[in-house]
Amino acid sequence: MIVVALLFGFSLAGRAFSQISGYGQCGGIGWSGGTTCVSGWVCTYSNPYFSQCLRPSTTATPSTTSTSTKTSTTVITTSKSTPLSTTATSSAPIATASPWGQCGGQGYNGPTVCSPGWICTVNNAYFSNCYEAVPTGLAANYTFIRADNDESYIQAADPSTVSPLLLTTNPYTAAQCQITAAGQLIQNATGTTLYADVSPPASSNATELFVSWSTLPSTNGLFSISNGTIAWSSPTFSTPTSAWIVCNGGPAYINYNYTYTADCYAENLFPFGGSS
Structure with missing residues (x-):
């Protein structure tokens, strides 16, 4: 080891x-x-x-566009001159969660239906949010990044902005990624390029490095593909590492000390060019 x-x-x-x-x-x-x-x-x-x-979190409210309901009566004369009536009715609009907004999770009591073209996707027991429907195919020069143990995929808590790098088994929200010639791991799922940024150790005895998506290129280390897996290296550390850990299905960490608690598990990540 x-x-x-x-x-x-x-x-x-x-x-x-x-x-x-x-x-x-x-x-x-x-x-x-x-x-x-x-x-x-x-x-x-x-x-x-x-x-x-x-x-x-806020409770979503229906659109402010008012819908009026009129009751109209049409009189139809029969041989016995008996009036028959028909009544027009309409239903109230259904509140929907906004794109990228929360739509489920323990203790959540807001709308659970997403806007058209968006899917309510489980991230963990406490949080589900609205993601765009799975795109058709990979963009040129991009790839999915998948774990070797459980076929989980790299993605972001919110692909439109700065958020943690997640590793979950939902293929519909898999990020399309590439490693640039400058050693940056990027995704560009919504037209906004996000960069994987590795944080310094939280303490002197920490065993993992938190990874998040940033709108700016990372200045801490370089990503590469080593022996078919996604590796990270830095002048601060003596040996490149391709070891990652995930705890309770949450954010992914770079495991630079090769130790982790019982609630966490180790993963190796590799490019996956097929359909998710």
Whole structure:
């Protein structure tokens, strides 16, 4: 077993944490970073190992476009002059969750139907949200990235903006990715290029590195394909690693110390060019 030596250590005692940006991690077992979100965002529990900054959930309301109902009576004269009437009725519009918005999860009481062309997709027991229907085929020079153990796929909590890098078994939301010549792992699912960004260790004894999607190129290490798998390397660490871990079906981490708790499992990731 290869142990990648930590070449830097630091104490978090007395450290002043800045506020966490939208979709960033703000809590969980082993988390020692900041716990306060920027204005307009709330630190929201997902599972014992992960909480993140989300917008406060709101109960969706139907469209403000009013629909009037008129009752019209048509009199039909028969041989006995008996009036018969027909009544026109209409039903109230159904509230729908907005694109990328929450549509399910334990404790959620908002709309569970997405807008046309969007699918309510389970991310974990506490959170489902609306994703676009699966695209037809892969874009040129892009590939899916799949895990070797359970056929789960790299994707984003919200493909339209900064959010954690997830590894889930839902193929309908699989990200289309590529590794650029500059060593950047990118996805471009909605026309907005997002870059996989590897965070520094949360503490001196941390064993994993949190990975999220950013609108800016990563400045921490390089991605590559090594022996058919997705690997990450950095001058800070002595050996490249292709080991990843996932805890309770949540965000994926780079496992640079080859250790993990009983609630987590190891994965290797590889390009998958076929249909998801």
